[in-house]
Amino acid sequence: MTAPVPTSSASQRWALAAVCLGALVMPLSFTGPAVALPSLVHALHASPEALSWVTNAFMLAFGSTLLAAGGLADRHGRRRVYLWGAALFVLASLALIAAPGIGVFNLLRAAQGLGGAAILSAGAAALAQEFDGAARTRAFSFMGTSFGVGLSFGPILSGLLVAQFGWRGVFGLTALMALAAWGLGWRYLRESRDPDAGSLDWGGAFAFSAALALLTCMALRVPGAGWADRGTLGLLAGCVLSFIAFVKIELGCKRPLLDLSLFRHPPFVGVQLLAAAPAYGFVVLLILLPVRWIAVVGLDEVRAGLLMMALSGPLMVVPMLAGRLVQRFSAASLCAVGLLANAAGLAWLGHATQQADVSASVGPMLLIGAGIGLPWGLMDGLAVSVVPNERAGMAAGIFSTSRVAGEGLALAIVSAVLAGLTTYYLAAATPGEAASAGAAAQRLVAGDVAGAMTLLPSAQQAALILASGQAFAALLYVLCAVTVGTAVALYWSIGRQGRDSVKPIHALQDVSTGAVASAGACSIKEARSACGGVSR
Incomplete structure (x- = not known):
């Protein structure tokens, strides 16, 4: 080798x-x-x-x-x-x-x-x-x-x-x-x-992985078992203890996986918030939309794949445009505008979801993809510009982990929220079988329409599809509100940096590890081993 x-x-x-x-x-x-x-x-x-x-x-x-x-x-x-x-x-x-x-x-x-x-x-x-x-x-x-x-x-x-x-x-x-x-x-x-x-911070790596795994398991368990369930509470307790252990390990480690002192900088915290925004404003749709269209709406896999290109296609162009626009406008303003456009697309898609013609979703998906493309083209440069130069590599590594881990966690939480909303609308549509609505909702979210109908034998398939559409629309409105809040918080936290302090690396974007790539483009002295080993 x-x-x-x-x-x-x-x-x-x-x-x-x-x-x-x-x-x-x-x-x-x-x-x-x-x-x-x-x-x-x-x-x-x-x-x-x-x-x-x-x-x-x-x-x-x-x-x-x-x-x-x-x-x-x-x-x-x-x-x-x-x-x-x-x-x-x-x-x-x-x-x-x-x-x-x-x-x-x-x-x-x-x-x-x-x-x-x-x-x-x-x-x-x-x-x-x-x-x-x-x-x-x-x-x-x-x-x-x-x-x-x-x-x-x-x-x-x-x-x-x-x-x-x-x-x-x-x-x-x-x-x-x-x-x-x-x-x-x-x-x-x-x-x-x-x-x-030096030696790898195995204790920190294990504690971080355990905390994230337990939190994800808890989010997936809540829709079926509820918050008062012993298993849910046990997972929550394990997550908290693992996180406390992680913090203690990192504070006492000479070469920690994560330098907690960086979180004293408000702009750095804002950038971590920016890392999470695409997870719930864009990435979760890459998973939820195909399942809904194929299993619930009844599209074939090829047509569903073609429709999804409207969502992801703008990322081939808009991030490069953001790299040009940042020469005239502040990165904070561009990111905020992009997130607001993303939020508008989510609300528009919520309305289009309830229409029979799936082609009505093309316009809002293009807006969602274009909106998220603006911060997508700047976030890696922001990740290393909001901290002192000597911390650039570590900052890029933390940002990368926040983005990737946030995607998995956001998918679990958003799926749980969708299951809860579907339960509500199914219970309203089938009042005589409300006790089975929760289990049926989980099957609908997973794409098992036949299984949902088995649990709700008196319901018509059209009623299940309608309830599913109403729940999905409500979810999109919730995500719209969260994205608007993110845009405001982001502009407040990093707007003070000024556009001259940001050096975008627009071509390094990807769905999960753009920060690792940007760390590789940093100077060798700046990029430490925490950002994917691009250190020396």
């Missing part, structure tokens, strides 16, 4: 191709299962709670281990960690095709997340060692573009695969792509490591 690779422009291009191909696999692994979820309902005969982990297991494992993977790459070698991560991803993807049940399936999805964290952290670090100056910026631009391509075309590609080969086709494609990335990495990536890297 340590075969030397001669340095040349050709080998550098192939090394870049390896990392970009690995990056392209990640959005496919995120959006693909969402398109395939209605098929998984029938193939694996899973409960709604288990099906919710098809996405959450991947996102939770991915987000909670991103910093730890970067630390391991620093200490043990970026090429080595990249190859082990790609190998784990390939094996997990192949095993998913033959998974005997939903329990094993979700464990394998978590293994995919672990492999993905290693691929991206080590891959970004390897690029930072391979390129310098303007070439490094261009390299990370290609990496960010790979994410944009995967995000924009992932739903339609996954829809075609499901229609042609079934749900297994999605995982077969990601396995082949990751295998190709492994082969290119084995041949062309050079080994590098941080000679001054």
Whole structure:
């Protein structure tokens, strides 16, 4: 695994191709299962709670281990960690095709997340060692573009695969792509490591992962069991204790995963809020909309994938536009305007959702994607500009983790809220069977309309679809209000920075790890091992 690779422009291009191909696999692994979820309902005969982990297991494992993977790459070698991560991803993807049940399936999805964290952290670090100056910026631009391509075309590609080969086709494609990335990495990536890297903060990594996992489990349990349930309270207590342990570990660690002193800076706190905004204003829709359209509305996978391009397509253009506009307007103003546009799109989509013609959703989805594209194009630059220069690398690492972990947590919370709203509308539509409304609501949210009708035998399918649409619209209005509040808080907290202090890195954006990429574009002295190993 340590075969030397001669340095040349050709080998550098192939090394870049390896990392970009690995990056392209990640959005496919995120959006693909969402398109395939209605098929998984029938193939694996899973409960709604288990099906919710098809996405959450991947996102939770991915987000909670991103910093730890970067630390391991620093200490043990970026090429080595990249190859082990790609190998784990390939094996997990192949095993998913033959998974005997939903329990094993979700464990394998978590293994995919672990492999993905290693691929991206080590891959970004390897690029930072391979390129310098303007070439490094261009390299990370290609990496960010790979994410944009995967995000924009992932739903339609996954829809075609499901229609042609079934749900297994999605995982077969990601396995082949990751295998190709492994082969290119084995041949062309050079080994590098941080000679001054200390031991990994294993205690902090474990406590952080435990707190995030327990919080996610609690959010998924609440709709069915309620807040007074002993299991829910136990998960809440475990989450609080794990978080307290994490804080104590980090305060006493010489090289912590997370420097808590950064949270004394209000602008830095505002940037973390900005990191969460796309999670509940955009990313959750990548999962919830395909399930609703395919399972509830009755669209085929291909048409649903085509419609999703209206949501993600603007991210191919708007972030680059934001990089130009920030030369004339403050980053705080642009981010606030973008979030307000995103909120307007959410409210518009809430109205369009209740119409029979799904094409009415195209306009609001374009507005949602364009709105979130403005802060998306600036947030990585903001992440490293709101703190002192010597903390830039750590700030980028924290931002990356906040964004990725926030996506998984937001999906769990938003799904729980949607289940609660669906329960309310189902109970109103079927007053004689209100006791079964909660269980039926969870099945509707998971895309199992037949299972919901079994629990509510007196209800007509049209009534279930109407209740589902009303709940989804109410959810979008809630997300609109939250996004408006985020825009106001963001402008108040970081508006004082001024536009001259922000240096956007607009080409480095992706659905989950743009901050790791931006850290790679920072100066080597600034970027510490906490931001994916791009430190020396």
